[in-house]
Amino acid sequence: MKPDRAKPPGSDGRGLAEPGFGIAGLRFADGLTRRPGCSTNRARSGMLRHLMQGGDRNQPELRPELFRRVDESPDPLFYREPRLVTHIDDATIEALTELYRELLPAGARVLDLMSSWVSHLPSEVRYARVAGLGMNRQELDRNPRLDERCVHDLNSDPELPYPDQSFDAVVNAVSVQYLIRPVEVFTSVRRVLSPGGLHLIATSHRLFPTKAVQVWQALGPEDRMRLLANYLERAGGYQRPELLDRSPAGADPLWVVVARRSDESLPGAA
Numbered sequence: 001m002k003p004d005r006a007k008p009p010g011s012d013g014r015g016l017a018e019p020g021f022g023i024a025g026l027r028f029a030d031g032l033t034r035r036p037g038c039s040t041n042r043a044r045s046g047m048l049r050h051l052m053q054g055g056d057r058n059q060p061e062l063r064p065e066l067f068r069r070v071d072e073s074p075d076p077l078f079y080r081e082p083r084l085v086t087h088i089d090d091a092t093i094e095a096l097t098e099l100y101r102e103l104l105p106a107g108a109r110v111l112d113l114m115s116s117w118v119s120h121l122p123s124e125v126r127y128a129r130v131a132g133l134g135m136n137r138q139e140l141d142r143n144p145r146l147d148e149r150c151v152h153d154l155n156s157d158p159e160l161p162y163p164d165q166s167f168d169a170v171v172n173a174v175s176v177q178y179l180i181r182p183v184e185v186f187t188s189v190r191r192v193l194s195p196g197g198l199h200l201i202a203t204s205h206r207l208f209p210t211k212a213v214q215v216w217q218a219l220g221p222e223d224r225m226r227l228l229a230n231y232l233e234r235a236g237g238y239q240r241p242e243l244l245d246r247s248p249a250g251a252d253p254l255w256v257v258v259a260r261r262s263d264e265s266l267p268g269a270a
Contacts, residue, residue, distance in 0.1 A: 062183070062215075062230075062234070065214065066213065066214055066215035067179075067180040067181070067182075067213045067214065067215065068213065068214050069180070069210065069211055069212065069213060069214070070209065070210040070211075071210035071211055074156075075135060075153055075155050075156070075178075075211070076135065076153060078208075078210075078211060079135035079136045080136070081136075082117070082136050082138040082139045082142075083116075083136070083139070084117050084139070084142070086118065087173075087174040087175075087204060087206040087207065088174060088204045088206065088251075088252045088254065089251050089252045090251075091248040091250075091251035091252075092204065092247070092248055092251050092252040092253070092254050093120055094248075095246045095247070095248050095251075095254050096120050096173060096202055096246070096254060096256075097120050097121065097122050098122075098246075099200075099202075099244065099246055099254075099256060100120065100121050100122055100125075100171070100200075101122045101125065103169075103198060103200065103258070104121070104125070104127070104169050104171075104198070105168075106125050106126055106127065107126070107127065107128050108127050108128060108168040108169050109127070109128050109129040109131075109166065109167045109168045109169070109194075110127050110129065110130045110131070110167060110168070110169045110170075110171065111131045111132075111133065111160075111162070111166070111167045111169070111170045111171070111192065112130065112131065112132045112133070112145075112146065112171055112173075113133055113154075113160075113170055113171065113172045113175075113185075113189070114133065114134060114135075114154070114172055114173075114175035114176075114178070115132035115133055115134040115139075115140060115143065115146065115149075116134055116136070116139045116140070116143065117139040117140070117142040117143050118143060118145075119132065119143055119145040119146065119171075119173070120173055121145050123145075129147055129148070129167075130145055130146050130147050130148075131146065131147065131148045131149075131150065131162070131167070132145075132146040132148070132149050132150070133150045133151075133152050133154075133160070133161075134149075134150075134151065134152075135151065135152075135153060136151070137149070137151050154179060154181070154185050155178075155179065155180045155181060158179075158181040158184035158185045158187075158188060159184070159188050160185075160188040160189065160191070160192050162192045163192070164191055164192065165191075165192065165193065165194045165195070165197075166192045167192050167193055167194065167197060168193070168194050168197045168198070169193075169197060169198040169199075169200065170189045170192065170193060170197070170198070170199050170200070171200045171201075171202070172200070172201045172202065173202045174202055174203060174204050174206070174207075176201050176203065176216075176228065177203070177207050177212040177213060177216040177217075178207075178208070178211050178212060178213070179213070180213055182231045183231050183234045183235050186199070186231050186232055186234075186235035187235040187236070187237075189235075190235055190236070190237045190238060190261055193261040194261070195261055195262075195263045196260055196261060196263060197260065197261045198258060198259075198260055198261075199232070199238065199258065199259050199260070199261070200256060200257075200258045201228055201256065201257045201258070202254060202255075202256045203221075203224060203225075203228075203254075203255050203256070203257075204252050204253055204254055204255070205221075205252065205253055206252065215227065221253070221255060224255075225243055225255060225257060228241070228257045229241050229257065232257075232259050237261060237262050237264070238259040238260065238261060238262055239259060239260045239261075239262050240259070241257050241258065241259035242257070242258050242259070243255065243256070243257055244256040244257075244258065
């Protein structure tokens with residue numbers, strides 16, 4: 001079954017984006033750098049702050065209830081059967097592949113995080129290593145782009161099973177909405193990246209609604225980008241994230257947050 005298309009904001013209280021809802025006029029936190037062509041202003045939206053009440057004024061609290069799901073059963077049960085579906089349509093897949101072509105150089109070591117049966121990496125580009133970490137062995141085995149495969153539940157154990165500085169890029173294609181411990185995962189991503197390595201998080205508007213976290217479903221697209229920037233800030237050790245809008249006309253939207261690992265050591269690091 002194909003993941004559900006999100007409903008318009010206000011239609012069911014979930015605040016999800018409609019197909020083709022572009023970047024123009026959206027508002028982004030100061031923690032994001034907009035690439036040319038992303039029309040924004042710096043006004044803060046109230047929705048994210050309303051949800052993240054408590055804590056410091058500049059770093060509101062990520063309360064545990066924000067990461068509840070309709071289906072709280074163990075994730076391996078949900079992903080036990082292979083789901084050979086995509087969260088985005090063909091035109092948007094091609095847009096994501098083109099972005100990978102631009103940002104992931106040949107010879108890079110790439111981790112496809114929350115991977116499945118397809119990685120959307122350009123077929124003609126030769127990478128030194130493509131590792132896939134996902135939830136279903138059959139899906140990973142069907143992915144021809146992967147050199148190595150790992151079944152690992154990040155919601156149970158957010159620590160990535162790889163040595164420090166193992167990868168030059170970590171990509172997550174339209175799956176970040178399922179993480180219940182995202183800051184811990186982003187912290188581990190930073191650890192396995194080489195200095196200057198790229199963390200690329202692609203998002204759209206389709207999802208499995210019973211497994212997507214509450215906070216993601218409560219926000220519109222602009223606040224979702226703020227949320228991702230907040231995850232990166234809390235994880236620490238990243239340069240200022242950038243927002244890219246690669247939404248094709250008349251197709252599923254594609255909003256991407258990219259951040260590079262800082263060369264600087266984190267406070268308290270050995």
